[in-house]
Amino acid sequence: CLQIISSENDGRDIDMLKDIGLQIIAKCDGLPLAVKVMGGLLCQKDKNRHEWEMVLADSVWSISGMPEELNHAVYLSYEDLPSTAKQCFLHFSLLPKTAKFFCNEIIGMWISEGFLHGTSDDLEELGRKYYKELILRNLIEPNIEYIDQNLCNMHDVVRSFAQFVARDEALAAHSGETNIVSRLSAHEFLRLSLESKASESDGLDWSSLQAQKTLRALISVGYINIKPGDSLVHFPCLRTLCIYSAHVVALHESLHELKHLRYLSLINTDISSLPDSIGKMKFLQYISLHGCEQFVKVPHSFVKLGLLRYLSFSGTSIEGIPKGFHALTNLRVLTGFPAQVDGDWCSLEELGPLSQLKHLELDGLENITASSSATKAKLGNKVQLTILFLNCGSILGDDGLIKEEDGVSEEKQQRIEKVFEELCPPHRLETLVIKGYFGQRLPLWMMSSSAVPLKSLRNLFITDLACCTQLPDGLSQLPFLEFIQINHAPAIKRIRPEFIQSYHQHSPCPSQMVAAFPRLHVMNLIGMVEWEEWEWEEQVQAFPVLQQLMLEQCKLKCLPPGLASQARALNSLSITSVQGLVSLENFPSLVELDLDEILDLERITNLPRLQKLTIEDCPKLKTLEGVPALQRLILTDEDMKTLPEYMGGINPRHLELYCSLALLTSIAAAQSGPEWDKFSHVKHVKAYASEGDNTKKWFVLYTADPYNLETNVSRSFMSRGNFTLLVHLNLSIYSGYLNYSVCNVHFVSMLEFAYCQLFLLNRPF
Structure with a gap:
């Protein structure tokens, strides 16, 4: 009911359909998963008796031949999917559970497999549409630890059903299964997914795959026994090759044999280079070498791959990319691009013509000596760009403070400030990540009067902000900002009123003031180790929809009065390793409170809606009162000798x-x-x-x-x-x-x- 109702009128319609709805629920046999899936299905239907009666009377409810543990509600939802969405759904079920496959990676596989049909410009958006439809139908579920539904899981029952449906064309196997080798020799599959444990004794021999001559997709996670002389020559039809965490060096020389390969992902493997002939693999659209620390060489022929849509060098050890990179104008996603200024490598200037970019990650920006190079990258002209990473090497140690040996000169600080000033993003940017920035001030396009380029921003991450003494005071003006996370900012001792009040400064009439951060839902302030004071007066309106707040590793002696009085939607508060905080009181909306290593905390009072309280290593806490709604209390202290x-x-x-x-x-x-x-x-x-x-x-x-x-x-x-x-x-x-x-x-x-x-x-x- 909650899924289906989107307005008051919907509520009245649902009341008229309650009797049919209860009959559908009865067919779900009390299984929560089945009820969720049926809710997702009915969301797609008109809210009238005829549509719902058709669902109730569908013959799928009585179909036979499925294993008992599988679910008819899932089958019903599957049958209702468009044909393309069915292919995408079945493919998702093959992804091994022990690895993380993000939205971009999955959609890249769908494109490479030929599931998505449309113009070249629309394929990613089309893939995202089907990805979201699977979410709406509760066939896949977003992992709440990641923003923007970027990572999803599939329930084991749903996965089993999908693998049962695809059993003639696809095999998802674990290396420990006793009959896997015989199944591979007895039947040819179009798609093969292997999941192995780390030990060599459990690994499958690469040679046991050689009978799969018609294989179009091979996904392998974990150890697989690849010996010298093993080759890819036995898989002439392969379009998708995805190998996680394995030793694949022996396959290096035979990569060029895969004439039809579209998708190449060798994540966390020991590969050190791509073959010089890589430029002949004209159909390649997706290459990921993420986490391949031994990878050092990008061959010159690489720049001939004109169909590339996705390219990731994140976590590799490459020094640069060969000149001529500007020819790859079809790129939509580029991560781990090493910023260079001279030699045989291309510079930021070669990013200028890449106008289709939607996701861009730049590494090593501290190496740029002239801001003119950053200007020629033309980030502001890339109107499709929605995700931007600007990364420098961090000068902070494990304690969150500047390492003495990495002290930075004023000249270097001024230089990096100019470089970042020229990397002003376009107006459509939704996610901005800044890592390792060591300038004394943030770029003007993040400050109050000049933050117009960020008007569409939804998510902001700033990590290792070494030398800035204040947070950007242009954030409170952003109408769509939903998420902020600051990790390590040792120079910040105070969060000044300007962080919130800049939104009000130019308002001609106090009655027209709009609350600052009008749509921010989550804010995490972590590792601001010298932060002592947060200035926010009780009457200043801000954070009206803030739901989650995390404060970790700082010296904040008291929470600001405005937080308790204005953040009326705040229901989850987590405080860890905060020195000097003595009391926590008067939060009327708080439902969940998590406290860890608050060594000076003495009082918790007046939290009328609090339901879950976790307290770990708070030895001075003596007063806990005014928590009438408390349902669950978790106390952790291995030195505790008596109950409080x-x-x-x-x-x-x-x-x-x-x-x-x-x-x-x-x-x-x-x-x-x-x-x-x-x-x-x-x-x-x-x-x-x-x-x-x-x-x-x-x-x-x-x-x-x-x-x-x-x-x-x-x-x-x-x-x-x-x-x-x-x-x-x-x-x-x-x-x-x-x-x-x-x-x-x-x-x-x-x-x-x-x-x-x-x-x-x-x-x-």
Whole structure:
């Protein structure tokens, strides 16, 4: 229902269809996946009884011949797909789960396989359309850790169904399967996907693939046993070759045999160069050498590949690209381009004619000595460009501070400032990534009065901002900005009011003020190690739809008043390794709070909607109150000897505890232990203590109603544990005295009394 309703009118229509909807849900047998898939299917239908009754009466619900574990709802959704989308869906199911395949890579495969039909200019957009349709139908699901649905997963049930449908043409196999070699020798496939473990003993021999003469696509992830003399000559029809994390050097010389190859991806492999004859492979559209650290040489004939649409050298060791690169005008995606200024390599100037670029990543910009070279790259004229990476080598160490040996001169700072000034992006830019920038100020096109080039920006990443003392004050004006992440900015000590208030400065009337950052949903401020102050007054309107905020590794002593009063949609707050923060209070909308290593934190109060609270290594926290909606509390401190006193004043439904063995044994003692009153009212408790390898070796599982307590802490061990805890508590009481007294300590036995005397005698004063 939530998927289908997009307006108030839709809601009324759905009410009229409720009876049919419930019948469709009944056919889903209570499986959440099936219900989601049916919701995705009904989204594509008109909201009328005839359309929904056709779905309810479809013969697919009663089809036989499918394995029991497969799902008729998935089949129904598959049958409703356009023919091209069906091919794309079946192909997605072949991608091994142990590797990450991003949207651009997948669409590149679809283009290379010939699934997408249209003009050359529209193929990527067409592929994205089908990619999004699979998402809308819940046949693939976006990974929430990545922006813009760039990485998607496929549920195992959906994957199994798709592989079942494609079983005559495609095989997805694991190297450990016992019958894989016999299946490869008995049947020829069009598409083959292999997934191997890292060890050589589990790897498949390359020679076992040689019977696949009609193979059009080969995708291999993990170890595969390629020996000297092994070749690609046995696969004359191959269009797609994708190999992850394998030793492929032996295949280098036979690459030119693949006359029909469109897609070549050798990610994280040991290849060091491409063959000199690569220029003869005229059909190549996609080349990725991402993460091939040993790759050092790009042959001169490379610039003859006029059909190339995608090219990635990210993570390689190439010094440069041969001159003549400007001829590759068909490129849409270019990553890992090494910026050079002289010699036999092409310069930034050769990027000028590449007007079709949509995604561009420039590396080594600190090597550019003349800003005129950056000017001739003509980034502002590339009207299709939506993703831009501007990368310099970082001068920051692991501690987030500038490495002394990499100190930068004022002359170099001025030079890099001029270079970045000339790399002004076009107005359609949606994602901007800046890495390793060491100028004292950011380029003017990021500042308040000149940020017009970023008017379409949605995502901003800035990493290793070494020398800038302030964040760009033009961001608050951007109408579509949804995501900001700053990683490591050691020169920033204050976030000034201009970061937010620049939007209001030129407003003629206060009543016309619009909240700053009107569409920002997520902001992560990480590793700003010297940041101490955030100036944001309570009345200044900003971040009206901010939902997630992460603060990590800084010295922020208090959160600004404006954050609690103005960020009314903030439901998730994560704070890690922040020095000096004493209290956290008065966030009316917060639902989830994650705290880790806040060593000075003492108070958490007045969070009326908080449902999930995670606290790790906050040793001074004494007050937790005003959390009436709390459902789940997770406490982690392996040195914790007693439960916090505030446990008696809160009532979470679930408590998850990672603590010392002494505390666990006390909890395991239930009513007879000193901790009983602090946790007995909690409905469900899971408590664990680990050994040195952090495994959950000891546990206590408790349920209040009906009463149940399970533990693997033995009764005799529990007795020893209680005694140890008893001694610890009383030593704490008397530690202020020069002479220890044990007269008020109750001991279970004389043996324990003797042990305590020995313990005290050996304890240093």
